[in-house]
Each structure stands twice: as structure tokens, then as C-alpha cells.
Amino acid sequence: LEMRASTGGLNTLAAAKTAAYVGGGDLTTLTQLGEAYAQSNQTEEALNCFRQALDLAEEENPTDAIGVSRIHGLRMTMDDLLRRLGRPRERVDLWQRAAAHAAGEALDGVTSRMLALALADTGEPEAALVALRRAKEPHQDSRASILFATLGDVTAAVDILARARWIEPGRTVTYDREDTALGPGYAAVVRLLALAPPEARQRLLESMVTQLSGLRPAQALRAAMERRRDGPLPTALLHVALDAAVATGDEEAVAALLQDLQNRQPEDLALFNELSAAAVVLSRHGRHQEEAAVAGRALGLGIKGESAEIARTVIRRRLEAQRDGAGRRPAPAGPGFDEAFWQFVTAGGGRVAGDDPDRFILTETGFVTRVRAPRQEVVWQYDLHFRKPFPRRSSPDRKLVLRDAQNGFWITSSAVFACNFLDGVVHALDLATGKPLWTHTEWTTVSPPVVRPQHDTCVCVVNGFGELVILAAADGHLIQRVPAPEKLADNWVENLPDIRVAPVLAPGNKVLWTDWVRVSMNHPTGFYKRNYWSLPGSDPYDAVVTDLNMPGVYSYNMTSGEVRIDDPSLKARPNSADVQPGIASQDTGESLDDILLAARRGDRQKALPALLKILRDPTIDEDTRRRTLYPILDLGGDEGLNAVIDALTDPSYRVRREAGSVLSMARHGSERIPPAALGRLAKIVHEAEESTATSVLYELVGLGGRGIKPLIQDILDDPASPLRTRAALLLAQAGDTSMVPILRPLLRDHLAFGKQREIVETLSALGEPRARQMYLSTIDTVGWLAKAGDTTRRDSLPQDLAQAETLLHDIRRYA
Known part of the structure; x- marks a missing residue:
């Protein structure tokens, strides 16, 4: 009854303790209690319960509903806990105890492999090989082959992999394009090809x-x-x-x-x-x-x-x-030049190469096509041989699917580079004729290709195991293969990867390209990378900002060869004893919790220096660092405020974003912001690169209001400054009518309202007549009121009233 009650939201651990007490410590209740302790991160208590349960299980040898021994499950659970605690010697004892219960010298495959793995982790490779060879039947599990290969017995590894299945059941590479993924066994095959x-x-x-x-x-x-x-x-x-x-x-x-x-x-x-x-x-x-x-x-x-x-x-x-x-053979399937396709092309879809008016389209079925849009003429097409089309996500609209597919190929002044992503084939095509120049096949899935604009002699793709593959653009020969970070490489499992050239924004929203390429993994429904310079008539700002904020696994500098880990889970956490003597634990996150607890107890003298040290240590993962910002502001007075302001220029986007959020809280709170802090913010606006300066500008105006105008007057007076428009908008939104002369020339009669909405609304609120008229012309008052008064729409009356209320609010504000 107590265990059943726990599903209603009660304390599961308390319920498990009660059940174990009432049940007298039988196998089931001890196992349940151990699981409850493990879920509560009380690992030592969990291990004690599992040890007692294992003693009982070895006496009773129980089986589950389908006749499988429960002893194996207990041992695997204990092995997992001990692995997480970093105690390989106890794992060896656990599996040696299992081996002692075996009849004779031969072991079952799982016991043989787990004992060998534990011995390998203790630094005993010879004993591990002996344990692997004690299996009563030849190993069929690819994990055993990986272990053989790691221990140096390539021949045994090959024997197993020649028999094993490499498919990873229950996991897919993509949601709707691939049924199964190739697992770690296949990765071992690929590695062994170079060693065997x-x-x-x-x-x-x-x-x-x-x-x-x-x-x-x-x-x-x-x-x-x-x-x-x-x-x-x-x-x-x-x-x-x-x-x-x-x-x-x-x-x-x-x-x-x-x-x-x-x-x-x-x-x-x-x-x-x-x-x-x-x-x-x-x-x-x-x-x-x-x-x-x-x-x-x-x-x-x-x-x-x-x-x-x-x-x-x-x-x-x-x-x-x-x-x-004869003569009645069906025509091969083509790319589908239907009405939706030509509507997509006519609306500006696809890619362009320089000043050439022709458009290049990658269809969702895998055809790279060059078309002359005005005449709806196909110049050439090339079949990438997709086995499954590009995913439709949740929308049946073909134009949206085509739009997503355009992220999947790359154009230079002389060639088109495209990939059959699932089959791992990179194709290079002649831009003028569409004839294949070369192909390159990886052993696994690949990302779309990228070509760095400032170095167009090489093409970069990432394979499904996270390796960066750099090919010569001219003939496709392999220039370099950059291995994935060690932790990622140790757990090779196939994914659908992506790669992006890291951009920055220069004045005037011009895109500049850095020497960094950024790798990310697991893109089952599409790709984020874009060809910014081949998007005609579009402002790259939003696309670049979107790319900069996308998560990555690691970045590679094409010039220096430096690898930078972006994924916090792949970074080694430092010993927290280095963070603050006296407030330490085995994990920086736990250390931070201890520090915050000390702060709540009023021990600010200890807490603030420790928090500042964590924030300023770039080797600590960004999640832990960003958690320090609010308590630093809360505890630190002017020192804490200055530390949060400094975090606005942190290399980590997540830390910068959190710093902005914390300052916004200060803006809406009762804290008075000292002039010196506003001066520090203004200094960052003047010295930081544009994207950082823009975000800091928001905080500066938000904290100081119209009073900060003298701090940025030089920006407002400089027509060439990329920050001038944004600064004027923010001050105008704060009620500064002197910004109207700067913003009024930006109004465009021919430009759609949605593309200049912020300027129109800001000037309307300040009473600028032309902007007010432009805004009111977008409100269909008669249409709204007629819809709200339609007696046939009584079922939707609440929604209509809400819309009418919004309309009236706008009329009052702007008219």
C-alpha cells in the first residue's frame, strides 16, 4: 500500500523504507529500496541494499516472469553504480564472485566480458584477456570485440566482428528517414580496417x-x-x-x-x-x-x-x-517539377552563384537542379540517389520542405557540393554543366558540406562518428581527418551530424568569416548551416545569430589546428578543492551548492570569493558558471554588480545571456545602479565586437534610461556606426523624442510593415504623424468589428472579444 501511494506524489524513498521494514527485507523490497536510494543519489546506501539482495539471490537463484535469472540484473546495476563512483577494484570483486559461482572454468559471455572490462579498468590487460577467453562459447557481442581490440588482440576482435550484427536495435539516425543506426560494433570495424x-x-x-x-x-x-x-x-x-x-x-x-x-x-x-x-x-x-x-x-x-x-x-x-x-517501361522517378516547386523558385527559393540569375535547388528527393526561373527551364539536374526524402517535419507544405532542404548543399563560383547524407557520399559537380567532378564515400553518415569562403580550396564534412573530414575541392583527395574529442570517440555511435563555418557580424550587418568550423551532432530532422552570401535579398543578421547560438560539440581552427570543446559534458571538471579551500566536494556543481548554502546561512565572506572564482574560471563548465551570477549580484554589492557586467563579455554565450537576464532583474528591482556601473557598460558598448555591444546596449538603456544619452552621444552622432539605429530606437522607446530626426529617415513607404514594425511603432508612440498613419493603415478596423459582430460566430465570441480588445488598445495608443 505504501509503495502504491508513492505514485500519488509521496516520497518514494520513504515508501520503499516502509515496505522493506514491513516486508522483513526480502529480495524484492531490498531491490526496490536500493533503486530508491540510487534515484536519490545516496549511492552507498543503494550499494548496501543491493549487496544484501545479491546475497539472498545467490541462495535462492530467483527468476523473473520469463524465467531469466534476476542475479544478472542485480550485478549489472551494481557494476553501473561502482563505475560511476570510479571503483574498478570492487567491480573486479563483484564479477570474480560471479565467476566463482560458475560451474567449471568456462564462463557465460556476459560474465566473461564484464570481468574483463573491470580488470582492464584496473590496469591488468593480461588478466582481462584471460577472462575474455574463458567464455564457454565464442563471443557474439560486438562489445567483446571492441574490448579485444583495445587489449591488442586484433585477430580475436576480427573473428567476433565477422559474426556479430552491428545494427543498434531501437535507435534511429533520423526520425523518418532511417530505421536503424549502426552501433559501436560497426565503429570498431571501421577502426580495425586500419589495424588488421x-x-x-x-x-x-x-x-x-x-x-x-x-x-x-x-x-x-x-x-x-x-x-x-x-x-x-x-x-x-x-x-x-x-x-x-x-x-x-x-x-x-x-x-x-x-x-x-x-x-x-x-x-x-x-x-x-x-x-x-x-x-x-x-x-x-x-x-x-x-x-x-x-x-x-x-x-x-x-x-x-x-x-x-x-x-x-x-x-x-x-x-x-x-x-x-518493350517500349512500355515506366519513366524513372524525377525531382517533381510541380506547381509548388516553381512557386518556391519564383518566390526566391534556392541558391545563387554570384551575379548569375539561374537558381540552384536541392529537392527533398535528392536532385540537385539548376533552373532558369523566369522561363521555368531546367538547365541540368543530378541525382544524389537519396534512399529516403528529406524529412517533412510536421508540415505537409512542400515549399517548407524545399526551404529546409536548401541548407543541405554548398555553392562556390565554379562547383556545387552536395551529399547523400544517409549513405555518406560527398558529390562535387561542375557548376555550368552539372557533370560529376568527383565523389568521396565515408563509412558512415555525413553532414552537409561547407566551404570556407576565404579558403575555398577545401571542402569540410563531418561523419556520423564526429570526425571532421577535410577534402580537396579540386579532386576530392583526403587532406586531413580530425579525430573527434577523446570522450566522444570512445563512445562512437552513429548520428546525423552538422558543421558550420563560424561567422561574426561586422558593421552594417556584413558577415565576416572566422577560421573556426563548428561541429554538432544528432540532427535527425534537418540542418542549421546556411550559405549566407547566396541568399539573395535577405538580411543575414538573424541567420547568423541563430547559428552562433546553436549547440556544438567541438570547434576546429582551420589555420592553427586547435580543437576547442564546446559541449560541457565532454569537458573534464576540475577538482573542486582548487575552487575554494574548506568548501569542496568531488564535483564543482556540488561545491557550488555548498557555497550557496553557506551564503543562505549568512556566511558571505566565504561564499562571494568562491563564487567569483568559479565564474572567472573558463575551465569550469558553463552551466555551473552561469548559476553563480544571481547570487553574486545578490551578495556582492558593487563588486558583484561589476562582476556580472564583466560576464557580459564572457566567451560563453550562455553565461553572457544569463548575465543579461540577471541585470534585467536588477533593472526591474529596487536596486539603484551607480553611475560607475553605467560607465562600465558604456565602455563595453564602445569596445566589444558588435553582437556583444548590441546586447550590452539593451542593458545600458534599460538600467539608465534616457539619462545615459551622454555616454553614447558619439555613437548617435556617427552615421557610420552600426549601433546608431539600435541606440536611437532604445532611447526613443524610453521616451526620448530627440531621437525622432534620426529614426524618421528610416521609414520606407514601399517596405512591408512587418519589416519595419519596430521603427513604425516606436515613432507612432512618440507622435510622429507619418509613422502613425503607416501603423493605422495596417489595422482593418471594419473587418475586426464585423467579425466580432457576426451572429454566426457566437461560438468563437471569447476569442473575438480578446482580439477586439487588442485592437482597441492599439487605437487608443497610436490614434
């Missing part, structure tokens, strides 16, 4: 051809062609490789594999079956001329037996049906 001896490498490549054939045709073809370079492909793999080559549109590979089929010896049943299967593949793809040639070779083999005669009959019937149906 020739014979083992051939086995891995053959296994890749077989396992990837229906899932990733581009990777299957790459594996087949690399295996073919080492010697003839096994006969049983020829039709699989041919299917992948046809599916990806690689005509050179198709020709080579067809030649292999025609020349293959000996003429036995295996070759006959392979030729028959290859004929079926070619028929399925509508390549009937090649099918006839392959079928002719099969029919010419002198293979005896009933199965061979049946296969010959099937081949002859299919060839006859094709002759009867």
Missing part, C-alpha cells in the same frame, strides 16, 4: 558487404571495391556488390562488376546462381540490356540438374516478358 593484417581485413570487408548491402548501399559498394583491389571478390558477393553499385548510380563500378561476372571461372553451380541473382538485380532496376547479357552467360553454362533447369526456365520467361513489354 591483410587476411583479417579482407574478412572484415566481406562481412561489411554482406551486412550493409540492404541498409547502406554506398558503404557496401565501398567495401566491395576495396576488397576487389586486394584480389577477386568471392563469387557469392558479386550480385550483392552489383546491387549496391546500381542503387548508388556508380556506372564505373557497375561496368567493372559486370565484367567480373562475364569472366568469372570456374563455370560451376555457384557461378550459375550468382549470374541468375545478378540478372534479377538488373531487371529490378530496369537495366534490361545488361540483364540480357548476364542472363545469356547463365544460359550458356553447362550446369546439369533440376534446380538449374528451373532457373533457366525463369530467366527465359523474364526475358520474353521484357521483349513483349
